[in-house]
Amino acid sequence: MEANHPSTSSTGASTTFEHELNDLIISSYGRGAAVEDTWEFPGPVSDAPNWRVTIEKVPAAERTYDPSLLEE
Numbered sequence: 001m002e003a004n005h006p007s008t009s010s011t012g013a014s015t016t017f018e019h020e021l022n023d024l025i026i027s028s029y030g031r032g033a034a035v036e037d038t039w040e041f042p043g044p045v046s047d048a049p050n051w052r053v054t055i056e057k058v059p060a061a062e063r064t065y066d067p068s069l070l071e072e
Contacts (some may be wrong), residue, residue: 025055 029035038054 008023010051020061035055038052041051041053
């Protein structure tokens with residue numbers, strides 16, 4: 001295994017993390033939580049890294065769906 005490529009298990013863990021984070025943000029927003037903010041989380045021990053997480057709302061992309069086309 002080359003050192004430059006993530007292992008399959010770490011890639012799977014990253015994908016799982018992204019899906020779980022997405023679900024958390026969407027469901028929290030749906031329940032009315034203020035999800036746009038910045039948080040800092042200290043590591044549980046001195047050797048663990050501290051983390052800063054920023055969540056910001058981005059404008060929706062231009063939509064190509066035109067519901068009037070269905071009326072014809």
